[in-house]
Amino acid sequence: MPSLNVGDESNSKNAGISSNVGYLQGLNSKQLEAVEAVDGAVLVLAGAGTGKTRVLTARLAHLIAQKVAMPWSILAVTFTNKAAREMRDRVTNIIGPMAEQVWLGTFHSLGARILRRHAELVNLKPNFTILDTDDQIRLIKQIMQAENLDEKKWPPRVLSGVIQRWKDRGLTPEKVSDDEAKQYADVKLAEIYSQYQDRLSVLNAADFGDLLLHCLTIFQQNPDVLREYQRRLTHLLVDEYQDTNVAQYLWLRFLAQGRQNICCVGDDDQSIYGWRGAEVGNILRFENDFPGSKVIRLEQNYRSTSRVLTAASGLIAHNEDRLGKTLWTDGNDGDKIIVRGVWDGESEARTVGDQVETYQRKGVSLNEMAILVRASFQTREFEERFLTLGVPYQVIGGARFYERMEIRDAIAYLRVIYQPDDDLALERILNKPKRGIGLASLQSIHHLARLESISLWLAIAKIIDTDELRPAARKSLAKLIDDFTRWRSMLDHSDHIELAGIVLDESGYTEMLLKDKSPEAPGRLENLKELVSALEEFDGLGQFLEHISLVMENAEDDTTEQISLMTLHAAKGLEFDKIFLPGWEEGVFPNQRSLDESGAKGLEEERRLAYVGLTRARETVEISFAANRRVYGNWQSSIPSRFISEIPESEIEQFDEMGLSSDFFGGTVQSEAWGQDNFLGQTRFQSAEKRQRLNVKSVNPRDIQVALEDRSSADVTIDETFFAPGDRVFHQKFGMGTVKRSDGDKLEIAFDKAGEKKVISRFVKQL
DNA sequence: TCCTTGCGAATTTTT
DNA sequence: TTCGCAAGGA
16 A cells, blocks of 8 residues: 555544555556655656556546545646546546546636636626637627728638637736737737627637636736635646646646645647647746646556657657657567658558458457548548448547537527527627627627627617617517527526427427428437437536537447548547658748748648658558659648658668659659658658759649550660569669569669669669 | 639637 | 639729
8 A cells, every 4th residue: 555645534444445556566666656746846757658648637536535525626727628538537436436536637627617617707797608619700700890900801710810829828818918019010919809808708708818817917906816715726737738728737836826736647749739739848837837746757668569669769859859768568469650751642542441341351440540630521432442442431520510510590589598699699690690789780789789888688678779770670670589588587497498399499490490491400400409409418508508618529430340541639638549640841841931931940730740640550551652642632742741851760661653653753752752762761851942943844644644545655675674683774863773573564773883672674774 | 592702811729 | 723802993
């Protein structure tokens, strides 16, 4: 039994505990150390596949089981609802229902919880609405329109993004520095931010960033409130610390001040959300932030083969900004990483598809295979291929249930019932179904609302008493207000499930869909039914609305076996036997835009993304790159990703599609691009100018195909030449060489000067 | 009010 | 190329 060093454990060694110590069994010494270091600040650097989740849950259970802390005095924070749920389930399994008492959730859900308690301190009511990204953008758009700003020049999405980044950094409108605002001088963005916040207050709404930002304001301006939390929450536990942004960091600091009983778990090598405001610096600086803190490294990997680990370690070693870890395993060597060069995207999809079927025949379940891409559009080619092959697949992270139009409409109705000042929701359904309230009416209402700084709801209530609108519109609005008032009054005495049905019927929304003859309409009605049944899981409307604004997730279909397609980002935290990593080409991965916008930092993050990809694999990794890719309709030739050459060559087995690895046209664009060798030979970065030059010259592979055919028919004699090992040959670019092996028209030649290459017979002359 | 047309943009997205 | 949005016409 582990020893304890905290005050009130005198009677902790009772019967219940000893039967619980099972959670410590099977932990390695480092893991055990991380679980038992319950005093002071601890940073657990948990490499990929080193049992991070196990440690986290064991530690949480340990705190409670050993009575180091009471469940309600522990704050455990994750980034995703999934992670929170998983932790809750696992801890409940160990220590039982006491786990319910732990403050466990995502940063945002815990932030919302705190904020609802003290909403009035930041000019909100406790029932404030949580806006999603869509709402935010619409709100920004409205402000811009009022300010007469050009939406073409400053897309609302972009401005909303800048404001979000400010919030990520803990900046309220007053705190945005002039320097900062000057970057967007044209648009008085700081002013828009300020107006945006004012609007949110009027709407009694908060966006995701506010859930934390308002907490910071509250903590700062109300020391007594902060002290209350500090006293109550004695032990903090943070998952995925490398992904925290400044606001989250400050939030944690406020709460951890004093006792400094904080345990952060993370992996600097898996920090891939910098573009969203995450600061790798938080984890890199941990020891400075919490002097005297303990750093524990988990380096024994229980997931991958040693080859996969060597490859991943070799790659990530190219990054400078890291704390450094060396993953090891006492498992098998495993297979080498397969790297395939293919002609184009279609060929890539075909090759991967074939490979998937081969594995399937060998008895590998589709559930154990995944294709991880850099950007979501890359899944398309694979989807098409799997459709032709009849291989079941699922795309993770696609369109979500709660984002569908009809669902959002229905939710908008519920939102207005629950919280009348929710303008965005009200506006969404004001004329849906059609109520004869057109643009003109809406503008009058907006005008009044802005003039008096009141919500649309109040503005409508006012305007129907005037003669400003057409009688028809006025009547229609009056009815709507009546309806909503009636529905709202039903909230108290009838249940929300029934209410939802009534609202959808009485508002005419169901009828509208019934009359709709479009092919989508029946599906939409189905979805609404599903929504109503989803309501059953909640105790009340408020709880439901909180859930859907914070937990917009997909229902997973795990009934049939299927291969998974997803982005590398979505793959973090998952693992599969067989991993496919297509599209490893400069510009695609590392992503060009990331390099352009964030330079060396961007490159490092891309590399971490590659590292995440590799370390998802239990058994095998197959990387591929295409020589030609279609980008927005035109063909571009591409060169293999530098990341390929950063993987130790000893861990790689390379296959190139016929003709690619050779000097294809002896001296044309391609040979410059990937000419000197098979692709692995290319170790140095291509200069930006060179890439530029290459991209400018885009080539349609069909044209090349034609060129190829022309050549081969013209050079029949050469084509028919038979090459045998030992033959001396001459190549335009590589010079003299000796044939080592021949396979059809594919030759392996040892060139006197240029080394060993694979080339196609038609490009060499027999001597 | 609805449909057409044309323009421009086009990574990653835990909440 | 393709999608989504906004403006303009019937």
